[in-house]
Structures are given as structure tokens and as C-alpha cells.
Amino acid sequence: MVNYSKYIRFFKFLLKRIFHAFLIIIAVSLIVFFAMEFAPGDPAILALNQDATPEAIVQWKEEMGLNLPLYIQYFRFVKGIFTGDLGSSYRTRRPITEELGRAIPITLQITIIALIISSLLGIILGIISAIKRETVLDDVIRVFVLAGISIPLFWLGLLLMYYFSIKLHILPSMGWGSLKHIVLPSITLSVFPLAMFIRFTRSSMLEVIRQDYIRTALAKGLPYKTVIYKHALKNALIPIITVIGLQFAISIAGAVITESVFNIPGMGRLLISGVYSRDYPVIRGCIMLASVFFILFNMLIDLLYNYIDPRISL
Amino acid sequence: MFWKRLFRSKSSLFAIVILLIILFVAIFAPFLSPYDPTEQSLEFRRELPTKEHPFGRDPFGRDILSRIIYGTRVTFVVGIMGALISIFFGVIFGIFAAYYGGRLSSIIMRLVDVLLAFPYFIFAILLVAIFGPGLWKAIMAIAISEIPKVTRIIRGATLNIVNSEYIESARAIGANNFRIIFNHLLINVSSVIIVYFSLELSHVILGVAALSFLGLGAQPPLPEWGLMLNEAKGYLMIAPHMSIIPGVFIVLLVLSANILGDGLRDVLDPKLK
Numbered sequence: 001m002v003n004y005s006k007y008i009r010f011f012k013f014l015l016k017r018i019f020h021a022f023l024i025i026i027a028v029s030l031i032v033f034f035a036m037e038f039a040p041g042d043p044a045i046l047a048l049n050q051d052a053t054p055e056a057i058v059q060w061k062e063e064m065g066l067n068l069p070l071y072i073q074y075f076r077f078v079k080g081i082f083t084g085d086l087g088s089s090y091r092t093r094r095p096i097t098e099e100l101g102r103a104i105p106i107t108l109q110i111t112i113i114a115l116i117i118s119s120l121l122g123i124i125l126g127i128i129s130a131i132k133r134e135t136v137l138d139d140v141i142r143v144f145v146l147a148g149i150s151i152p153l154f155w156l157g158l159l160l161m162y163y164f165s166i167k168l169h170i171l172p173s174m175g176w177g178s179l180k181h182i183v184l185p186s187i188t189l190s191v192f193p194l195a196m197f198i199r200f201t202r203s204s205m206l207e208v209i210r211q212d213y214i215r216t217a218l219a220k221g222l223p224y225k226t227v228i229y230k231h232a233l234k235n236a237l238i239p240i241i242t243v244i245g246l247q248f249a250i251s252i253a254g255a256v257i258t259e260s261v262f263n264i265p266g267m268g269r270l271l272i273s274g275v276y277s278r279d280y281p282v283i284r285g286c287i288m289l290a291s292v293f294f295i296l297f298n299m300l301i302d303l304l305y306n307y308i309d310p311r312i313s314l
Numbered sequence: 315m316f317w318k319r320l321f322r323s324k325s326s327l328f329a330i331v332i333l334l335i336i337l338f339v340a341i342f343a344p345f346l347s348p349y350d351p352t353e354q355s356l357e358f359r360r361e362l363p364t365k366e367h368p369f370g371r372d373p374f375g376r377d378i379l380s381r382i383i384y385g386t387r388v389t390f391v392v393g394i395m396g397a398l399i400s401i402f403f404g405v406i407f408g409i410f411a412a413y414y415g416g417r418l419s420s421i422i423m424r425l426v427d428v429l430l431a432f433p434y435f436i437f438a439i440l441l442v443a444i445f446g447p448g449l450w451k452a453i454m455a456i457a458i459s460e461i462p463k464v465t466r467i468i469r470g471a472t473l474n475i476v477n478s479e480y481i482e483s484a485r486a487i488g489a490n491n492f493r494i495i496f497n498h499l500l501i502n503v504s505s506v507i508i509v510y511f512s513l514e515l516s517h518v519i520l521g522v523a524a525l526s527f528l529g530l531g532a533q534p535p536l537p538e539w540g541l542m543l544n545e546a547k548g549y550l551m552i553a554p555h556m557s558i559i560p561g562v563f564i565v566l567l568v569l570s571a572n573i574l575g576d577g578l579r580d581v582l583d584p585k586l587k
Binding site for chain 2: 294
């Protein structure tokens with residue numbers, strides 16, 4: 001007889017969690033949409049120029065759907081999130097979904113590669129640092145961690161660009177197109193999460209090693225290595241899953257800066273140019289999309305965490 | 315009290331010294347700075363370091379050393395104001411949520427959850443997009459986007475004590491004035507607050523520098539280090555010193571704040587590590 005109760009419990013949690021994520025997406029959309037209303041300045045005058053005729057303004061507003069009552073505009077916005085139509089840019093009048101569609105894969109590429117590098121390398125170094133606590137290796141790693149969280153992303157990017165691109169000429173400094181273009185941005189973006197992963201893995205490992213069941217296993221005579229790799233590691237890694245979510249958020253933010261430094265046509269650069277030109281649909285679209293990604297990612301992490309250790313609930 | 319233990323750590327001592335030196339420079343900037351930080355001299359744009367200008371000049375011919383010195387003022391104000399704002403509101407919301415519990419706590423924490431659904435820094439960009447660029451707006455934007463995080467942490471820390479016998483006995487003796495209880499709670503979470511103050515210091519400084527680098531924070535001719543990097547980045551090939559030097563000082567200040575935060579954490583509550 002197969003025991004289904006565990007799966008049923010998980011399924012209930014899944015539904016609850018999806019509903020929760022949905023509510024948060026709605027709340028975020030409210031904030032993102034209505035926040036724009038507080039902005040000073042008439043978007044019509046900003047998009048057309050100073051001496052546009054009143055007729056041109058009215059016509060433009062009608063095209064953009066701005067003369068509809070606010071709540072209808074909001075509903076169109078929300079509907080657009082789920083149907084994939086995020087409106088048109090005030091500046092270029094092109095549909096935003098199209099531009100975002102081109103920009104997002106680029107941003108995702110850098111972000112995912114950076115996350116993979118930082119998580120794998122970070123966990124390994126964190127484990128080493130924990131096992132070899134109080135040795136020189138541990139101290140070196142900890143210094144690196146402190147440096148990693150203190151170095152501003154934009155400066156690191158400039159430094160790497162200067163050294164590898166201008167001095168050594170082995171990597172391109174700007175733009176996008178080949179595999180070589182991915183290297184510097186990904187490395188830049190990975191430094192801060194790397195430091196955080198090392199730090200968190202280290203403290204998680206240390207905490208687990210102190211537990212009684214580890215002492216018991218060692219007392220029973222099991223070799224140190226087996227104890228570490230079989231028992232300690234598994235339990236230490238579980239909380240690290242939650243850190244991945246946090247680092248993803250930081251990576252999205254970091255991507256904005258990195259794309260500005262290396263002039264990469266991703267979502268971050270789109271967002272910044274939207275902020276400069278007060279192109280509200282672009283700003284709304286980018287922020288909404290970034291937040292939705294983040295919310296869904298966190299939901300996946302929560303589900304994974306719950307699957308592994310059902311004692312944790314929301 | 316804990317000062318002796320703090321000073322025993324060499325790295326914490328180092329961090330405190332650095333911070334005090336930078337504070338000193340910030341206060342006495344007009345006396346220490348060799349030139350006027352906003353005085354342009356367009357013939358000598360992007361001049362490499364010389365004896366008269368040890369850090370060289372920036373794209374507008376302004377002396378970089380003077381800009382760094384005056385920049386300490388900007389950065390200090392940025393860091394302290396931003397950290398104060400985020401810690402202040404985070405503590406209020408956090409303690410209220412933990413102490414009163416129930417509906418108020420749910421409302422606050424739901425709001426925190428929603429605000430934390432924005433990837434870090436994106437919310438700050440949203441605020442700047444609405445209210446326009448500017449140093450104070452950038453400080454407020456970063457500080458506000460840090461408040462939910464601090465709220466959650468303070469609430470967690472307060473929850474640990476709020477149901478303890480210590481508080482119950484305080485209530486039993488007749489401390490029915492909520493302010494007295496807040497004093498008790500506040501004193502007990504003060505170690506967390508102090509640690510997070512220095513951590514928020516580093517986050518705010520980095521965040522505002524990043525916004526300034528993107529052109530959304532400090533505006534010219536303010537000698538803010540992030541803005542200086544923005545102005546310098548186009549000339550990386552011919553005048554790298556302009557891009558390297560301000561960053562070094564950002565790292566120095568942020569590193570000291572982080573080391574201090576870690577040192578305080580070790581001293582005040584080793585369990586937090």
C-alpha cells in the first residue's frame with residue numbers, strides 16, 4: 001500500500017503557495033501601477049515636446065489609452081501581465097513586450113551564469129572554510145568574503161574591463177554578440193553572491209557540525225570524512241536553498257548595474273533608459289516582470305524547501 | 315562594557331580607526347583639501363597624477379584629491395542618514411509587530427512581504443523613477459527599500475524576548491505603561507540594532523553610490539564617489555586613474571563598516587554568527 005498522505009500534504013501546500021504568490025503579484029502590480037500616478041509632470045508633454053498643440057496631446061492620450069478612467073487602465077495593465085501585452089512605450093510607441101522579449105534572455109543569461117558560478121564555487125569554498133576552520137586557508141577565504149561584499153559592482157566591472165579588455169585585449173569591453181561578451185559581466189555579477197554563499201555555507205556547516213548527532217557519529221568511530229560528507233553536508237545544504245532566492249534578487253539588481261557598465265542590451269539597460277526618458281510603460285513593464293520572476297522563483301524555492309523538509313511551513 | 319572586548323579584535327580596531335580618520339577628514343575637509351572641489355579647469359582635463367595633484371584631475375579638470383576629501387562629507391551624510399532612517403522605521407514597525415501581534419502584526423508583515431517581493435534595489439529605482447533623481451531622493455529611496463528587511467529582523471529578534479518570563483514579570487510588577495515595556499524590549503534588542511546599523515551603513519552607501527553611478531542619485535557637481543565613477547567611465551582607456559581612485563575609497567569605507575559590523579556581532583551576540 002502506497003502512502004499518499006505525504007504527497008497530499010505537499011499538494012495542499014503547493015496550492016496555498018501558488019495562491020499566495022498570486023496575491024503578491026496583484027499587490028505588486030497595484031504598487032507599480034499607482035506609484036506612477038504620483039509622478040510629477042504630464043507624460044504627454046514629456047513624450048511629445050513642449051509646444052505640442054492641445055489637439056495633439058488629446059490625440060496622443062487617446063492612442064495611449066490615458067483618457068480612460070484610472071481603474072480601467074489598471075485592469076488593462078493587469079490583464080496585460082497575464083496575456084503578455086504590456087502596452088506601448090511612450091517614447092518609441094513600439095509594444096514593450098517585443099523589446100522586453102529581446103532584452104530578457106540576455107539578462108537571464110548573465111544572471112543565471114553568475115548564479116551558477118557563485119553558488120557552486122561558493123558552496124565548495126564555504127565547506128572548505130568550515131572544515132579547515134582557524135587555518136590560514138580559512139582566514140584567506142574570509143578576507144576574500146569581506147572584500148567581496150564591500151566592493152561596489154560598478155567599480156569591479158570597470159576594473160575588470162580595464163585589465164582584461166584594455167590592457168590585455170583578450171576580452172571585449174562592451175556590447176553583446178559572442179560568448180566572449182558574456183565572460184566579464186557574468187564574473188562581475190557573481191562576486192557578491194559568491195561571497196554571500198561562502199559566508200552562509202560556512203556558518204551553516206559550522207552549525208551542523210556542532211550538533212549532537214555529529215558528535216555521536218564521530219564517537220561511534222565513523223571516519224571524519226564520512227561523517228562530514230554523508231551527514232553534515234546534507235543537512236547543512238538545506239538552508240542554503242533559501243539563500244539562493246535572496247541572491248537571485250541581488251543578482252537582478254546587480255544585472256541592472258552590470259548592463260550599464262558593459263553596455264549590454266538587457267532588461268536592466270531598458271529599465272534605466274526608461275527612467276531617464278520617463279517612459280512609464282517601460283518602467284512598469286520591466287519592474288513588473290522582474291518582480292514576477294522573483295516571486296515565482298521564491299515560490300519554487302519554498303516548494304523545494306517544503307518538499308525536502310516538510311516541518312517548515314509558511 | 316563591551317568596548318574592551320571589541321578593541322581586543324585587531325580587525326575591528328582597524329575598522330574603527332579608518333572610520334574615525336574618514337570622519338575627521340569629513341569634518342575638517344575645507345582645511346585639508348588643497349583645491350576647490352568644484353573648480354573646473356578645462357585645459358587640464360583628465361590630467362594624470364602629478365605632484366601638485368596627487369590623484370590627478372577629472373574630466374572637467376577638477377582636482378580629484380579635493381573631490382575625494384569633500385566626498386567623505388557626502389558619503390558620511392548619506393550613510394548615516396540612510397541607516398538612521400531605515401533602522402528607525404524598521405525598529406518601530408518590527409517591535410510593534412512583535413509586541414502587539416494579531417491583526418496589526420499581520421498587516422505589517424504582509425506589507426513587508428509585498429515590499430520584499432521587489433528585488434533589492436529595484437524598488438529604489440522605482441521610487442527614483444517617480445520622484446526624479448537627486449541625492450536626498452536617492453537616500454530616501456534606498457533607506458525606504460531597506461526598511462522591510464530591518465522590520466523583519468527586528469521583529470524576529472523581539473519575538474524571542476516578548477514572551478519570556480522577564481517581560482511577564484515586568485508586566486506583573488505593574489509596568490502597565492507600554493513605554494516602560496518598550497524600554498525593556500528595546501534594550502534587549504539593542505545589540506541587534508547596533509549590529510544592523512553598521513551593516514545598513516554599508517548597504518546604503520553602496521546603494522546610493524550605485525544610483526549615482528547610474529545617474530539617478532547625486533547630480534553634478536556634487537563630489538559623490540559613485541557620481542565620479544560615472545563621469546570617469548568613458549575615459550577608461552586614456553585616464554584610468556579617474557575610475558580607479560574613487561572606487562578605492564568606497565571600498566575602504568564600506569569594508570570598514572562591514573568589519574565593524576562583524577566585530578560588533580561577534581562581541582554582542584556570537585550566536586548570531
